[in-house]
Amino acid sequence: MSELVRMEGIDKSFPGVHALKAVDFDLQTGEVHSLMGENGAGKSTLMKVLSGVYRPDGGRILVDGQEVSIPTPRAAQDLGIGIIHQELALMRDLTVAQNIWIGREPRLSFGRLDEAKLNADTAAIFAGMNIHMDPRTPVAGLTIARQQMVEIAKALSYRSRVLIMDEPTAALNDAEIAELFTIIRRLKAEGVGIIYISHKMDEIKRISDRVTVMRDGAYVGTVAAEETPISRIISMMVGRELTDEAVTIPDLSGAETALEVIDVSRGRELKEISFSLRKGEILGFAGLMGAGRTELARAIFGAEPIDSGEIRVHGKPLRITSPAEAVRAGIGYLSEDRKHYGLALGMDVRANIAMASLRRHCDAIGRIDEAALARVAKDYIQKLAIRTPGDRQEVRLLSGGNQQKVVIAKWLLRDCDILIFDEPTRGIDVGAKAEIYRLLNELAAAGKAIIVISSELPEVLRLSHRIAVMCEGRLTGILPGGAEQERIMELATQRNGKTAA
Amino acid sequence: MSEKASLRGSAQQKILAFASLIVLLIGFSLASPNFFQVSNIMAILQATSVNGVLAVGVTMIIITGGIDLSIGTLMTFCAVMTGVVLTWAGMPLPFGVLAAIGTGAFCGFVSGGLVARMKIPPFIATLGMMLVLKGLSLIVTGTKPIYFNDTPGFTLIAQGSLIGQFVPAFPVPNGVLVLFIVAGVTSWILSRTVLGRYTFALGSNEEAVRLSGVNTNFWKIAIYTLSGAICGIGGLLIASRLNSAQPALGLGYELEAIAAVVIGGTSLAGGRGTILGTLIGALIMSVLTNGLRVLSVAPEWQTVVTGAIIIIAVYADQMRRREAK
Amino acid sequence: MSEKASLRGSAQQKILAFASLIVLLIGFSLASPNFFQVSNIMAILQATSVNGVLAVGVTMIIITGGIDLSIGTLMTFCAVMTGVVLTWAGMPLPFGVLAAIGTGAFCGFVSGGLVARMKIPPFIATLGMMLVLKGLSLIVTGTKPIYFNDTPGFTLIAQGSLIGQFVPAFPVPNGVLVLFIVAGVTSWILSRTVLGRYTFALGSNEEAVRLSGVNTNFWKIAIYTLSGAICGIGGLLIASRLNSAQPALGLGYELEAIAAVVIGGTSLAGGRGTILGTLIGALIMSVLTNGLRVLSVAPEWQTVVTGAIIIIAVYADQMRRREAK
């Protein structure tokens, strides 16, 4: 092993935010070095400095022992530094293959593109990753998880010596994560140095050699992954010990039914789905990528039409044809794709938190009660520990995890009777996760009916009073809370009545 | 502290936005003694009033990420309907005012419906409306102007000066007063009300707003309707200025108004913009036009210089903004 | 599976895009026996040539998410420069062609630079260019047309018919041939070359392209330059058709060309669009204009009907597309 990268005393400020305070970091060949820290700790910023997106205000960067300056992403590439950005940055109107090779298209004479080679090369990368995707698929139609796969494929295509992965697994489920780890191990063996960022604590142990922790933009320390217990890393991150409670399943036999979904179908995506949800219940939805959980949630929420079936809210059959009607009926839906479906990125934190509840905070002529909204926003910023210079900060300037918290705050403020959370903790740090679990439990205890869709099985297990499992658009079973992981996986792969490997 | 800093930054920006305008004013004043005189300043303001009102209206639509190409011919159609009500039907003045605003609101409502419900791209929907309204104005009038000679006081709407009655030294024409009132109210709506909030939100991320349970179609239509009503006010002003409804007028006004909006810093991509900026943009354009004329620059050179200065002004503004960060 | 379906859908779409055009053609043919005749079809094609070429050029820019308001006056300026080279300097024909294309490319390069390097919003940069070029044409010519009487064969560029020499039954004017060649080449560039790839990529997510290490400024400028060169060809065509460079012409052509692009299904938001669509859009517009004239519809009604049909055509196309999904 030899030293690939060394960052010394890196400093970076944004208006109102001192994002990096003299941070040190180094990377050896053939190692996986995890970068940990709470939301807004500065991880992404540090990596953007290394990959030529931001220029640091101070400090120096050495690659192979040579001091370098990295003014552009191109310069980073030339130094062999590749990155998977946390915020997916794909060109939605281009195909998967076109996205992957942007800027490095195989060419024929006269600037012509070698589209055949482009697609073949892409197919080869996908084969190496063990995923099935037509290289000619337009990116616009892909789910967040599939987009994440494309980003990973793109990063791999660079054959970089230094590969930065900023929360590559935030949208992936266990099977896909396992696949990614296989790839990472292969790269490691080839001598590639990998910087790995994730909020999924179990992954850290599984994949990393060393762990560097940041807090509030400052370097806290670097430890060897193997000999350091997770709890130690967490306390380095948050500056205190965290205690996690196990799920307690309440007795809901007497509780009123809040939501009934009866034989709901749509095209190939949803096939005769029926289930019911009681007040005070948390129903978890498990399944593999593309199982149709998001589709189901959107159908219930009226974001997408249904072909047949019925939805009853508090016993009354309702025809919900738009999200506005759903919200009026007391249903809220937090999308898995915060950037496209959750946030007005150019608007401030306060406006985003208030987005679904403006009607409650205005007078008869539509004048907004800003003072009340400011109070509410500050309240949620504190409650969810949203790291932001203030409630007037544009959401786009927040770190990914903090953006996610803003979306959560929006739905908490709206105070719906039935809440559907699709991947609510995507990109959220451990401490905040625990806080959100606590909040969800509180909401349930207060009589809300809650659906949680999550690709993280531990999360589903940790939260759910019952667990619904989907596969290929069908609801393959509902298990009691605390069910066996094996049983869930069995249902998640149960195609057309038969169980696949 | 940082919050304060960012507020300070934005206040700074607002003042800086004036800079190009001020530079122009000073430049022209030095170049010609005839420029900075009450009567000429009033002429500039008067020349801004119609374009300014249209620009204020279309600012809202542009903030939603839309565009409205029909504002010019809609303005004319509103003026024509005022003529129909006042001159042809002989009704009293207030009905004429209502006719202009009502026609504007109705046509805005139609455009809004085409965009929101029928999902026709705003460019096409309003291009279609632009042509339809252009034709309708000619058809209704029989291609002849309608004069307002029988409605005493009609020309006062734009040309009189309420302020001048109290402050004779500043005979600000009523048209300008109307512009400032419209701008003030619109600015208030944009910054203080639910309608304004959704205007920005729609331009920022329409799908996210829809998924927040907001009836986006309703609000979009409301915004186009309001903008149409403002166009109607523009129609009233131009009719009053010309003491007539000129049915062939209108084409080209949309570009001028949109230019004022964009010069004023509102992004055509939607999601951001200010009425103050639009006002400044409109003023920059009329100061330029007037100033070059007062300097007796040859007309062909006027266009060249106007083009160049627009680019420079926007560039300078952007530099300043970047520095302010 | 759904992925395949979406691939199939796009092929289907291309064919369906013709539908509005076909419906119009059939409608007019039924309404007037004079409409569907070789000479009139040639007239329609000829009428499409200039607007079509401009529309093809600006399609590229619109796909990047930009806009170009200067195409109309740039076309004129290119025609003027051809006049300067051929009539004033008396050089041989090829130099005139070079002058037009070179001038177009140069001005496109300048616009591209303003947009890419100086970060001036395309609307403003090209609005400025539009005015500057409008003035320059008048200045260079001394507001007089330049005639090409001394350049024999100049009118053949647009008005002759190479095809007619071989297939006398179809005397397709050269102007139309030029349009099809320009469209073919541009379409090829868009779909097959690196430049085309970046055109779509820039409109889709410029920041992502930049983060991928692409020199976005360089490519953007290249695209504007190419589009400018195409405008130059448009200038050549109009000069040849009018056997003169008319310095006052040009304003308004930009809107018509952009309308053709948008009717053809290219989104003003960038990222998607086709040259075939633009051609169809341009044809829809000239079929409409020609057909209504052949039917002797009163001019004021022509505008109304044109506006309405544009809206309906785009709406119908969209319905079909949604169904195709």
Add this chain to the structure above:
Amino acid sequence: QDKLYVPLISKGFQHQFWQAVKAGADKAGAELGVEVTFEGPDNESQVDKQIDMLAAALAKKPAAIGFAALDSQAAIPLLKQAQDAKIPVIAFDSGVDSDIPVATASTDNIAAAALAADKLAELIGDAGKVAVVAHDQTSRTGVDRRDGFVNRMKESHPNVEIVTIEYGGGDHLKSTEITKAILTANPDIKGIFGTNEGSAIGVVNGVKEAGAKVVVVGYDSGKAQKDAVRDGSMAGAITQNPVGIGYETVKAAVAAAKGEKVEKNIDTGFYWYDKTNIDSPEISAVLYD
């Protein structure tokens, strides 16, 4: 004391017609030692742009103003302002419906177009279909020329049928396309009248492109139009005397500014020209390139 200053606010400046007016005005300016400026809006529908120009001109405290009103009534408040400031106003081109102008140097467009009608009727044997490609549907000159033509046909040439009137905005290319469409719709058409330079040239182009045989009658002058008349693709045209208009306007303005008496109506006349008289001295004097 400075030179006297006389701005001319016209209806446009890009047409050759207006350039000729300007040339006449400049000539008078040079002879009389006054400063003359000339400007006008882009097209003849921009009534309010013209008003703004008038306002800017007044701000310059001129000795007198020349004004070719797009709409007289709309300009009245400013004309009053000029009157109050004792700035004499000279109307030119088509006159101003008001008694404020101290003099008017204009063409009688109705009579001129009627002459065009007579000539066209004569050339087609006083019977058959004709069409009009006009330059504007609403402006004074557009309306007068259309109406003058149409009314004379109706009154004096009952066998001539006007099949259509289209408007091309004076845009050469648009007028070309319009002409071709007219020819398609009316293959048996015998004559077309183009009501200004751009329209007339457009008609000639359109007829040429369509390969039709049609009698074309035009209006105004300009190099292309003169060539067309010479080579027979245009049978003839009406010309005004724009240089004279410009010259007389400035002359009257200077006289009025100096308090001299000026003639109220200066009819600058109009002329029919064709192959036969195009090179005659009195015609070539009023033609321009």
